[in-house]
């Protein structure tokens with residue numbers, strides 16, 4: 001992976017007593033998959049919800065609960081465990097543990113090592129909605145914000161107790177995003193970036209359309225990483241199967257025409273435009289108001305050319321820095337070079353359509369005014385990091 005992003009880090013994961021503790025198992029799995037190492041420390045209450053053995057097996061490290069654990073030779077586990085940590089994440093963070101942090105209590109191993117830490121601290125609150133709304137909890141959270149502790153969530157929805165409201169721990173994938181954001185250098189801070197992603201669907205009738213196999217993975221990865229790099233990201237997406245990232249602004253635009261209008265509505269204030277969406281080049285001349293019935297053996301549909309969003313953005317009087325994608329099945333580089341010229345854009349990313357569309361990995365060549373830069377095949381997140389790091393240098 002790129003050395004400026006998503007390096008492996010050593011995380012100390014604190015698990016406190018709440019039903020959401022069962023989600024810590026999945027969180028550990030995701031953190032490790034991302035290349036991080038995880039040291040788990042639990043409160044005694046947490047062990048009633050999930051066993052240390054489970055978390056030890058998943059993290060590959062012994063789990064600590066007790067301040068007097070004889071496995072730490074010098075008898076100071078709060079120092080021994082907190083010093084190597086690049087960050088501490090408490091997930092779930094109970095109301096009680098949040099109160100302890102706010103007031104500097106150190107009456108168990110986890111609270112003591114938080115007090116003794118030299119690294120950043122993040123917490124993912126998890127509790128009943130009334131406990132979350134209680135003025136004591138809100139006062140404590142205010143205090144933690146003042147103390148520069150990062151609060152991830154909580155989310156809202158149905159709770160384990162059957163009530164509905166705010167207080168649910170964020171899902172593990174969202175917590176992973178929080179951790180990645182924390183560790184990502186803010187290369188794009190202050191930049192506004194508009195990204196299109198996914199496939200458009202050109203409606204033939206109310207229930208059928210012409211589309212393509214774009215999954216949205218590449219565009220979503222770029223949006224996610226740009227956000228982690230500190231950019232204000234506007235994501236305009238068509239149909240997509242990939243999981244959509246949480247960015248500053250998100251709009252669904254199902255057809256090429258809707259996407260065109262939405263992009264033009266937002267473009268004036270943007271520093272960068274990245275057109276990743278697989279926009280249909282043609283759409284039906286007329287879209288039937290009612291479902292088309294089968295009758296003849298053949299059916300002819302007349303198509304009309306759609307407007308080219310990227311080319312039109314690039315030809316605005318004061319265009320943002322424009323990045324295009326060229327997904328081709330043959331003569332990839334030749335077509336990409338030509339497209340960069342035709343659309344009058346400074347940078348295009350060339351890739352093999354049949355390998356890239358819908359897949360987790362991608363193999364691309366960046367082509368810009370200075371030259372051509374082939375990147376190693378990698379997952380789309382890593383490719384996104386490399387493209388955005390390259391872009392950052394171009395913006396300079």
Ligand code: C5P
Nearest residue numbers: 275276277279306307308309310324325
């Ligand atoms: O011309 P072609 O569709 O191959 O170009 C691909 C690039 O142009 C992509 O960046 C895509 O998002 C963008 N594009 C667009 N509007 C269209 C067609 C493609 O912005 N109507």
